[in-house]
Amino acid sequence: MWRHIASNAVTFLIMGLFLLGGVILWGKGEYQAEGPLDQAICLQVERGSNMRRVSQKLVDQGAISSAAIFRIGADYEEKTSQLKAGSFLVQPGTSMSQIVDVVTRGGASTCGTEVVYRVGVNRISVQVRELDPTSNRFVERAEFTPGEDEVPEIFATTKEKADTRFRVAVAEGVTSWQVTEALKGIDLLEGNIAEIPAEGALAPDSYEVRPGDDRATIIAQMAARQELLVAEAWEARDPDLPIGSPEDLLILASIVEKETGVPEERGQVASVFVNRLNQNMRLQTDPTVIYGITEGKGVLGRGLRRSELRAETPWNTYVITGLPPTPIANPGRASLMAAAQPDETDFVFFVADGTGGHAFATTLEEHNRNVARWRQIEAERGAAAAGNASTGGN
Structure with missing residues (x-):
């Protein structure tokens, strides 16, 4: 009799362990499986919160199927104590495991x-x-x-x-x-x-x-x-650039940055200045004149006067030959790379073309035609503005 009871007990124990193992495997599968969320949400974790509150919030927002499995999984991975405050973007289908990783990894918030x-x-x-x-x-x-x-x-x-x-x-x-x-x-x-x-x-x-x-x-x-x-731009520079140091590269990049707001033009603008340096021509760029007046402390807010174009300052490239002594602004990566790897052109002139970009030229004659077109555009715009002012803009 006792042998029969012991045999049944062992059987029940084995069955219990088997069922427990199945439950654990099922829970692990649920924890790592694709989540039910079908639309991205912004999960906000307040300071002083805990996994219980976070798990319930995720259930309420339809991001997880079980708050208990979420918490057990976080405990099993020893991440419960690592919960970080912030606002976190949870994408559709994100698993519980991935959400736990997001809210415990830290770093910058990703939404909110x-x-x-x-x-x-x-x-x-x-x-x-x-x-x-x-x-x-x-x-x-x-x-x-x-x-x-x-x-x-x-x-x-x-x-x-x-x-x-x-x-x-x-x-x-x-x-x-x-x-x-x-x-x-x-x-x-x-x-x-x-x-x-x-x-x-x-x-x-x-x-x-x-x-x-x-x-x-x-x-x-x-x-x-x-x-x-x-340092990255200097390392990647063209070997025949007429630039002697990283500081000179930074100066040239700052001029390129101030001369054009059109990303596609940076390489061409840089090529004009490189060609001028190679030919020992003065750069003759207005932003350097402006910097000589303001020294970077504020915006000039008006056009340049003829007297200012002739004034001797360390930055006036109508007066000095070569690069000015310092940069005239803080250039971004694109302008640094344009200065380091300018386009291969024969351009030595450029002027505004009325579209926000520039018209480039290789000869003074061609440049003068471009300048004449630009002055005509300026005159037409001035006349249009005066007309609108006289009619009240109607």
């Missing part, structure tokens, strides 16, 4: 609302935008110019949210003074900037910042990134 401080050539603006998970595109909620526009209420409320991201976006062609002044004006940052960085030393890019970040540390990050970009 962000405040972007845009440092542009002509102005500084602040933008509040939010990622639409379904289109994976940011939707603008508000934009204003500090000191000029009324500050929208959404800006104040967004700044106070724990999961809001902050970003400083530096445009190509801004000066180091402009970057420094912009950082000084961002009240969520702390610390002083001892001195304006050398012109050209800061990489135009988008930088994520956090409340309390040190301004000098952000400047150092920009400088380190630009140093890498300059």
Whole structure:
């Protein structure tokens, strides 16, 4: 009898272990399987939250099939204690395992609302935008110019949210003074900037910042990134460039950056200046004259006078031969590479063509025709503007 009971007990134990193993295998399969989400969502994990709250939020949003399996899987992978606060984009079909990895890996948030401080050539603006998970595109909620526009209420409320991201976006062609002044004006940052960085030393890019970040540390990050970009361009430069150092390359790239806003033209513009250097011709580029007047501290805001084109400053390339002594702005990677690898052309002249781009020429005669066409376009635009003004724009 006891033998029969023992035999049954062993049988039940084996069956129990078998069933338990099956449940574990099933749970593991569910944890790693494609999730039920059919439309992207933005998962917000508040500071001080835990896996129980996160798992329930995921169930409510239709991202996972079981809160219990989600938590057990996180425990099994020893990731429960690694939960990070933030806003995380969860794509359709993402598995529980992948979601756990996203919310415990850390790093920058990938969705939600962000405040972007845009440092542009002509102005500084602040933008509040939010990622639409379904289109994976940011939707603008508000934009204003500090000191000029009324500050929208959404800006104040967004700044106070724990999961809001902050970003400083530096445009190509801004000066180091402009970057420094912009950082000084961002009240969520702390610390002083001892001195304006050398012109050209800061990489135009988008930088994520956090409340309390040190301004000098952000400047150092920009400088380190630009140093890498300059080294990369210098390493990839054409061997016959009339450029003697990485600093000269940076100077040339800054001029290219200021001369054209058309990406496809950068190589051609760079070729004009390289051809002029090879022929010992003066560069004769207006942005260098402007820098000699402003030294990068603000925007000139008007056309150049004839007297200014003749004025002797270290940067006036109508007066000096060769490159100016310093960059005239902070060039981006594309302009650095254009200066390092310019197009192969015979162009030594260019002038605006009325479309936002330039007309290039190899001879003075051809260039004079292009200049005449540009002056005609300017005259027609001036007449049209005067006509609109006299009729009230109707």
